[in-house]
Amino acid sequence: GENVEQHPSTLSVQEGDSAVIKCTYSDSASNYFPWYKQELGKGPQLIIDIRSNVGEKKDQRIAVTLNKTAKHFSLHITETQPEDSAVYFCAATSGGYQKVTFGIGTKLQVIP
Amino acid sequence: EAQVTQNPRYLITVTGKKLTVTCSQNMNHEYMSWYRQDPGLGLRQIYYSMNVEVTDKGDVPEGYKVSRKEKRNFPLILESPSPNQTSLYFCASSFGTGEKLFFGSGTQLSVL
Numbered sequence: 619g620e621n622v623e624q625h626p627s628t629l630s631v632q633e634g635d636s637a638v639i640k641c642t643y644s645d646s647a648s649n650y651f652p653w654y655k656q657e658l659g660k661g662p663q664l665i666i667d668i669r670s671n672v673g674e675k676k677d678q679r680i681a682v683t684l685n686k687t688a689k690h691f692s693l694h695i696t697e698t699q700p701e702d703s704a705v706y707f708c709a710a711t712s713g714g715y716q717k718v719t720f721g722i723g724t725k726l727q728v729i730p
Numbered sequence: 731e732a733q734v735t736q737n738p739r740y741l742i743t744v745t746g747k748k749l750t751v752t753c754s755q756n757m758n759h760e761y762m763s764w765y766r767q768d769p770g771l772g773l774r775q776i777y778y779s780m781n782v783e784v785t786d787k788g789d790v791p792e793g794y795k796v797s798r799k800e801k802r803n804f805p806l807i808l809e810s811p812s813p814n815q816t817s818l819y820f821c822a823s824s825f826g827t828g829e830k831l832f833f834g835s836g837t838q839l840s841v842l
Contacts, residue, residue: 661833
């Protein structure tokens, strides 16, 4: 089955700096790669996603890049703000988008 | 308001006492799924359902049962809970597949 590795597990940045979280996947058939943000005491919330036929996608301060050949994808957050502090999960879907495999999560702390 | 509702939010039980965690969504989603979240392991998929009466195993289905008799409800059943099922559980739904998941607020289960 699919295996998703995510790193780093924790990340501290100064407010205004950029943050990058990286994930690799094992199943070359995976074709949808979402990122979820989980705030304390809440369920994960989708923040951005990318399909395998696209190399990069941006939404304001966040962007995701995908390298299908190397089987890795990354989340980029620019101009970080304290409210960006949360746990971020990457995921990969396979089996016709039915099975979803998550990474272990990255705890991002933005220091004011 | 569009939402996924899980109940209860917190549950403490003893080994072997059957329990059910309910999940309901009001978005007319076809796809529903259950995950458990454990430190250092991220989110792991337990079961998913593509539609009424259609369910399939995720990565960690042992010790769990599900049913999908109505489109809006997807209960998670632990027939004989054990301490290794102590975890934070999330229900999620989406329109047709595992894309763009909407998560509930979670159920913290402790099995003594």
